[in-house]
Amino acid sequence: MNRLLGRGVLVRGAAILALMLVALFALPAWFDTSWIDTFTSVAIYAVVSAGLVVLYGKVGMISLGQFALLAVGTWTGLRLNYLVDLPFPLLLLATGAVTCVVGVVIGLPALRLSGLFLALITLMGAGAITLVLRTLEFPNGGGGFSGHRDSDLGGVVPMVRPSWGTSEVGFYRYTVIVCALVFLLALAHFVLKPGRAWAAIRESEPAALAAGVNITLYKMWAFALASFMTGVAGCLLASQVGQTTPQPFLLTNNLLLIATAMIGGIFTLWGAVVAGVLSKLVPFFLQTEWGVGQYWLTIIFGLGMLQVLLTAPGGIAEQLPKDLANLARLVSRPFRKRPSASKETP
Amino acid sequence: MIEVEGLTVRFAGVTPIDDVSVVFPGGTCGLIGPNGAGKTTFFNVLSGFVKPAAGSIRAFGDDLLGMVDFRRARWGLRRTFQTEQAIESLSVFENVAMIHEHSKAGRATRRSDVLAAIEYVGLDEPGATVGGLDARDRRLVELARAVVGRPRVILLDEPAAGLPDEETEHMATVIQGIPERLGALVILVDHDMSLVSSCCTTTAVLDFGRLIASGLTTDVLRDEQVIRAYLGTEELDDQVLGAEEHVTEEPA
Numbered sequence: 001m002n003r004l005l006g007r008g009v010l011v012r013g014a015a016i017l018a019l020m021l022v023a024l025f026a027l028p029a030w031f032d033t034s035w036i037d038t039f040t041s042v043a044i045y046a047v048v049s050a051g052l053v054v055l056y057g058k059v060g061m062i063s064l065g066q067f068a069l070l071a072v073g074t075w076t077g078l079r080l081n082y083l084v085d086l087p088f089p090l091l092l093l094a095t096g097a098v099t100c101v102v103g104v105v106i107g108l109p110a111l112r113l114s115g116l117f118l119a120l121i122t123l124m125g126a127g128a129i130t131l132v133l134r135t136l137e138f139p140n141g142g143g144g145f146s147g148h149r150d151s152d153l154g155g156v157v158p159m160v161r162p163s164w165g166t167s168e169v170g171f172y173r174y175t176v177i178v179c180a181l182v183f184l185l186a187l188a189h190f191v192l193k194p195g196r197a198w199a200a201i202r203e204s205e206p207a208a209l210a211a212g213v214n215i216t217l218y219k220m221w222a223f224a225l226a227s228f229m230t231g232v233a234g235c236l237l238a239s240q241v242g243q244t245t246p247q248p249f250l251l252t253n254n255l256l257l258i259a260t261a262m263i264g265g266i267f268t269l270w271g272a273v274v275a276g277v278l279s280k281l282v283p284f285f286l287q288t289e290w291g292v293g294q295y296w297l298t299i300i301f302g303l304g305m306l307q308v309l310l311t312a313p314g315g316i317a318e319q320l321p322k323d324l325a326n327l328a329r330l331v332s333r334p335f336r337k338r339p340s341a342s343k344e345t346p
Numbered sequence: 347m348i349e350v351e352g353l354t355v356r357f358a359g360v361t362p363i364d365d366v367s368v369v370f371p372g373g374t375c376g377l378i379g380p381n382g383a384g385k386t387t388f389f390n391v392l393s394g395f396v397k398p399a400a401g402s403i404r405a406f407g408d409d410l411l412g413m414v415d416f417r418r419a420r421w422g423l424r425r426t427f428q429t430e431q432a433i434e435s436l437s438v439f440e441n442v443a444m445i446h447e448h449s450k451a452g453r454a455t456r457r458s459d460v461l462a463a464i465e466y467v468g469l470d471e472p473g474a475t476v477g478g479l480d481a482r483d484r485r486l487v488e489l490a491r492a493v494v495g496r497p498r499v500i501l502l503d504e505p506a507a508g509l510p511d512e513e514t515e516h517m518a519t520v521i522q523g524i525p526e527r528l529g530a531l532v533i534l535v536d537h538d539m540s541l542v543s544s545c546c547t548t549t550a551v552l553d554f555g556r557l558i559a560s561g562l563t564t565d566v567l568r569d570e571q572v573i574r575a576y577l578g579t580e581e582l583d584d585q586v587l588g589a590e591e592h593v594t595e596e597p598a
Contacts, residue, residue: 196444199433207431210393212419212448
């Protein structure tokens with residue numbers, strides 16, 4: 001096994017550990033609450049992007065409905081919160097399970113369609129969800145299926161938070177840990193039997209079939225996993241904001257989501273983290289530090305998308321280490337050249 | 347033993363396989379024929395990608411056509427493709443293990459089975475990523491995928507296509523050893539007659555979807571009809587004559 005678990009795994013493990021320590025202890029010490037709130041969003045959106053890593057990066061299926069699934073997760077989290085009195089971890093799991101069912105239904109066409117047509121069908125599914133949620137509104141403690149009542153009357157109780165996550169920093173740490181666990185779940189899939197079956201499907205469906213892979217099962221499994229992850233993220237989002245309206249859940253965000261996922265790097269979980277930073281931290285930073293509006297970002301992301309499609313399919317997560325290595329070589333060149341030059345002189 | 351009875355495949359207006367009845371007795375069997383003869387279509391029927399219009403296939407007494415496509419691998423059917431299909435993003439070990447995971451062989455022996463298959467085909471770095479291997483090694487990974495996890499029937503579709511002679515020789519040694527080592531029946535499709543004659547005791551020949559010869563490889567390769575199908579003697583004569591007439595006419 002030692003030959004298979006090489007130095008790379010150790011280095012990566014150390015990097016993950018360092019990142020977790022910085023996220024859990026250093027960031028809360030350095031930044032104030034508005035930044036911490038943004039970091040919470042980064043973690044949540046990293047999980048949503050990781051769903052796209054599963055679907056597109058690992059299996060090769062394009063889904064343009066993942067942001068709508070986040071909305072489903074948020075709605076379900078709120079609804080369950082007002083319906084039953086569950087401990088927060090169970091609330092997360094239950095929300096994930098419900099979103100998982102919705103996601104699998106949206107993913108059903110993937111058994112027959114791929115590429116552009118699958119993208120269109122999932123986008124239409126997202127459109128339908130967006131419309132339904134706009135009519136239903138988000139639950140705020142009312143009765144019936146929708147759980148919504150007119151909030152003008154006041155007295156609306158926001159969604160619960162986990163017991164040791166009532167403060168901003170506490171909730172941030174809780175979110176980071178939950179997101180790390182979700183990443184671990186995805187990673188376990190990647191390195192075990194499902195990951196290899198997905199890689200086979202991505203490479204060639206006929207060859208996967210000849211290898212004995214039940215393509216229907218594994219495609220649905222990917223949709224189930226991605227939707228579960230997105231559902232958990234949705235529940236965290238619901239708890240973070242406490243209350244929400246349909247307004248933030250725009251249909252166009254589905255497209256923006258896949259754009260940031262691709263720019264971040266859609267083939268690895270590192271890319272999902274970068275995508276989370278791109279979609280939440282970068283806009284926040286630009287807005288608070290330089291007063292740059294959101295609309296500029298759409299243009300920047302468009303250019304970034306072009307760059308990814310033309311020259312760097314692996315996104316920032318893959319390109320940045322390469323560029324840094326090149327830079328290091330460039331910088332160190334004058335120092336390395338001397339001995340070889342002295343050899344050539346005689 | 348594979349018994350094919352009255353197998354017919356029709357695609358809108360074309361009949362790539364036309365009422366073929368043939369027996370592959372065991373060991374390594376060749377399946378040859380000119381381009382478009384129906385060899386790959388025959389493999390596709392065995393794999394379940396193509397549903398035949400008529401006919402039956404029994405492999406070791408089991409009705410192969412009655413099985414769901416992906417379950418045939420579990421039964422023991424393996425195949426390689428004309429174009430390389432080893433998974434580039436995975437390591438050699440993972441590529442082979444992935445086949446083992448969907449086979450009948452148990453989890454307990456997985457690691458040793460996979461490493462044995464990799465060693466048998468002559469690869470020495472199980473941890474290497476397939477995307478970084480050269481053409482020969484990628485072909486060998488496919489072969490290792492074909493021999494792992496108790497296979498019963500192995501279909502090899504031009505396994506040595508595009509390889510230089512000395513590497514084809516290594517491939518031939520590996521293929522020759524399969525029936526004895528694993529007890530599996532191998533069907534080898536290839537245009538390289540030296541590979542076919544060195545590996546296969548029996549050979550069947552298809553031409554335009556029909557079986558034109560089958561039997562011992564030495565006899566089949568001497569068969570006049572087979573030679574004509576490959577070289578097209580009649581058409582060749584016409585062409586040569588036509589060209590000569592053309593040449594003689596030109597100076598006049």
